[in-house]
Amino acid sequence: MTDRSAGAADAYGTRDPDALARRAGTRANPDNDQHFLVDDRVLDRLPTYLPADADRSHLLEVGGGAGALTDRLLAAVGAGGAAAGDSDDDTSNAAEGGPVGRVTVIERDPPFAAFLREEFAAAVDAGTLTVLEGDALEVELPDFTACVANLPYGISSEIAFRLLPRKKSLVLTFQAEFADRMVASAGESEYGRLSVSAQHYANVEVVERIPKEAFDPQPAVESAVVRCTPRDPDYEVGDEAFFLRFVKALFTQRRKTVRNAIRNTAHISGLDAPDAVVDAVDEDLLGRRPGTLDPSAFAALAELAREHGSPAEA
Numbered sequence: 446m447t448d449r450s451a452g453a454a455d456a457y458g459t460r461d462p463d464a465l466a467r468r469a470g471t472r473a474n475p476d477n478d479q480h481f482l483v484d485d486r487v488l489d490r491l492p493t494y495l496p497a498d499a500d501r502s503h504l505l506e507v508g509g510g511a512g513a514l515t516d517r518l519l520a521a522v523g524a525g526g527a528a529a530g531d532s533d534d535d536t537s538n539a540a541e542g543g544p545v546g547r548v549t550v551i552e553r554d555p556p557f558a559a560f561l562r563e564e565f566a567a568a569v570d571a572g573t574l575t576v577l578e579g580d581a582l583e584v585e586l587p588d589f590t591a592c593v594a595n596l597p598y599g600i601s602s603e604i605a606f607r608l609l610p611r612k613k614s615l616v617l618t619f620q621a622e623f624a625d626r627m628v629a630s631a632g633e634s635e636y637g638r639l640s641v642s643a644q645h646y647a648n649v650e651v652v653e654r655i656p657k658e659a660f661d662p663q664p665a666v667e668s669a670v671v672r673c674t675p676r677d678p679d680y681e682v683g684d685e686a687f688f689l690r691f692v693k694a695l696f697t698q699r700r701k702t703v704r705n706a707i708r709n710t711a712h713i714s715g716l717d718a719p720d721a722v723v724d725a726v727d728e729d730l731l732g733r734r735p736g737t738l739d740p741s742a743f744a745a746l747a748e749l750a751r752e753h754g755s756p757a758e759a
């Protein structure tokens with residue numbers, strides 16, 4: 446059974462998500478990707494997974510729900526909340542006596558967005574919390590310095606690809622199977638477009654697996670927390686949109702050779718002259734399968750393709 450007694454005292458007096466949802470005049474609906482974290486130990490740990498040197502001055506949360514994580518993020522920036530203040534792992538600005546930071550939370554469901562504004566009214570009034578009501582795939586993202594979120598799994602891929610190019614530290618929950626694909630290495634069966642694209646931008650690690658019981662309502666599958674620490678790519682690409690399209694294209698033919706994959710997927714990558722690319726690529730590389738190329742080899746190949754293949758604009 447989930448131990449809800451672990452962790453610090455609660456800012457709102459209860460962490461029962463049903464009670465919170467009733468106060469918000471709504472209920473958590475799994476059809477809206479509303480699986481709320483109810484295990485205090487997991488909630489307390491999430492902000493502590495940020496890299497030690499991450500800039501915590503403006504934290505972004507995607508999908509605030511009933512605010513259990515929002516509360517911890519406010520504590521982590523030294524702007525109130527009850528999270529992890531007595532933990533040895535505490536890396537909050539407040540613990541370091543640093544300046545108070547801010548939190549922006551995006552929430553699509555109007556009753557929960559209204560609830561967050563009301564529940565954290567003091568922080569909203571003080572300018573330390575902004576509640577953006579809307580779809581995280583559509584709203585203009587603020588100038589955040591790091592993101593910690595228990596994501597709506599229905600938009601895992603799209604939101605990951607919105608956040609990763611911003612090159613900030615990210616601590617995100619995903620379905621475990623998705624997380625495993627993000628961290629997979631070249632040659633592994635889970636290795637694919639997601640692994641190459643994510644690892645191009647960041648060092649990507651699974652830092653914790655979360656059982657279904659930590660959520661209410663429970664999701665169908667196990668989850669995992671992924672930390673993305675931005676890094677300078679081993680190989681710079683001149684056109685990131687083309688790079689991502691090229692990776693996507695080649696993985697539609699993962700069992701073919703690189704030679705055939707380049708030729709067969711020009712309509713996806715947008716290459717006007719795939720044969721010119723093949724002529725420019727090393728013979729050894731042409732004989733390999735896309736799933737055996739590590740992210741830097743992919744980036745180098747994409748640059749050659751861009752140089753020789755006259756890719757059209759997306």
Ligand SMILES: C[S@@+](CC[C@H](N)C(=O)[O-])C[C@H]1O[C@@H](n2cnc3c(N)ncnc32)[C@H](O)[C@@H]1O
Nearest residue numbers: 480481482508509510552553554580581595597
């Ligand atoms: C998995 S719950 C997490 C809630 C809370 N942060 C927690 O950890 O308990 C995901 C939240 O994202 C919201 N959501 C779903 N799709 C969204 C979208 N496209 N944009 C913004 N929020 C979304 C849901 O309403 C829900 O509150």
